[in-house]
Amino acid sequence: MSLAMYLRHRTLVKNWDFTPPEERYEVTVRKGGALDTNIDPARVTYVVENMGYWYNADAIHGWFVDNVLDEMDWGQEACVTRAQLRALLSTVREVLADHSKAEVLLPTRDEYFFGVSEVDDFYFEELEETERILSSCDLEDEGDEYEYSYQGCW
Numbered sequence: 001m002s003l004a005m006y007l008r009h010r011t012l013v014k015n016w017d018f019t020p021p022e023e024r025y026e027v028t029v030r031k032g033g034a035l036d037t038n039i040d041p042a043r044v045t046y047v048v049e050n051m052g053y054w055y056n057a058d059a060i061h062g063w064f065v066d067n068v069l070d071e072m073d074w075g076q077e078a079c080v081t082r083a084q085l086r087a088l089l090s091t092v093r094e095v096l097a098d099h100s101k102a103e104v105l106l107p108t109r110d111e112y113f114f115g116v117s118e119v120d121d122f123y124f125e126e127l128e129e130t131e132r133i134l135s136s137c138d139l140e141d142e143g144d145e146y147e148y149s150y151q152g153c154w
Helices: 058-067 082-097 099-105 121-135
Strands: 004-012 046-055 078-080 148-153
Touching: 004 058, 046 121, 058 082, 058 121, 058 148, 082 099, 082 121
Parallel strands: none
Antiparallel strands: 004 046, 004 148, 078 148
C-alpha cells in the first residue's frame, strides 16, 4: 500500500452582485486553445491549485495526522490554517538545520503501509521538498483561514 499526499489552495472567485468591480474575477476556461463552452464561468465558485504532492512521506503525513486531523486518518480532505502551515515550515527548517532533532520533532511512522520508515536520505529529501512547497505558499496573509487543505489518499 502507498500514500499519495496533496496540499491544495482554494481561491474564491465567485462574483456576487455586491462585489466591487476592482475585486471581481474574470474566469475563462480553455481547452486546446478554444473557449470551453461546457463550463459556465458565472457558475465557477473556486479555483483550486495543487500546491504540493508527496509520495509516502510518512513523517510529513504523521505531522498532519497529529496536528490537523486530530488522529483521524481516514483519507479525508482537511482544512489547514496558514498558522498550521507556518508551524510545519518552522519545524521542517529546524530539523533540516539539526538532523539530530528528526525523530523528536518529525518522527517517522512505523506502520506497515509505508514500508521502511527511517531517517535516511529519502527522509531529508522529503523535508527539503516540504520546505520548497510551503515556501511557495502565501502564508503571511491571514485572509480566509481555510484556503488550504491537506489530503492523504491510500
